[in-house]
Amino acid sequence: MVPRPDHRGRSPLLPRLLTAGRQVDKVQKLPEVRAVERGQVLRLCRCGQCASLPDAAAACTHLLELTVGRERHLLLCRCGRSAKLPFCDGSHAPAALGLKERWRSFSGR
Template sequence: MAAHHVTDTQRVNKPVYPQVVVTEPGQSNSLCGCRHCASAPWAASDCGLPLKVQFERKTTLWLCVCRGSKHYPYCDGSHNPPLLRKHWLKLKQRLHQLVRRR
């Protein structure tokens, strides 16, 4: 099964947002690393490359749902048109700082 990537046309016509998840200390999850799971960014039972992660502290994850991130399964803003990517990354950093203060 081929990985599904969001095209520039889809980015303009239909916004794609990352899945934002706040984890708790001791929580563990399996993230999809193969880009083929229908449940992505979460690993399915038959995932070819599951990434098992356990969190020692409260963490905010920005998970890729467009499957186009260079840092998959983590979102890098690839879902945005190229001209907006820089602005999106600044917004992500600012939001991350606000969540950490809580």
């Protein structure tokens, strides 16, 4: 029996093929791209433990108060794994596998 596509036309096998051989979080939290304006004051978490990442909770003792100097976009961590908190350094992404390893995990050989 062939699996039927979901309401978006995607095969239910696709997520398994894309993650074969890798440990992947069930809910991967991607970074937040935040547009900020000059003079805006942000209270950002640097401990990685706040439930409201990237924003600091009221009780957070490791917060960064940032006054924005110019209009820009910030890439802020939401997973808490970054070594450069509150900014994202790509730690949420699994290590990239080479073609040989991806083929092995796909084919099972």
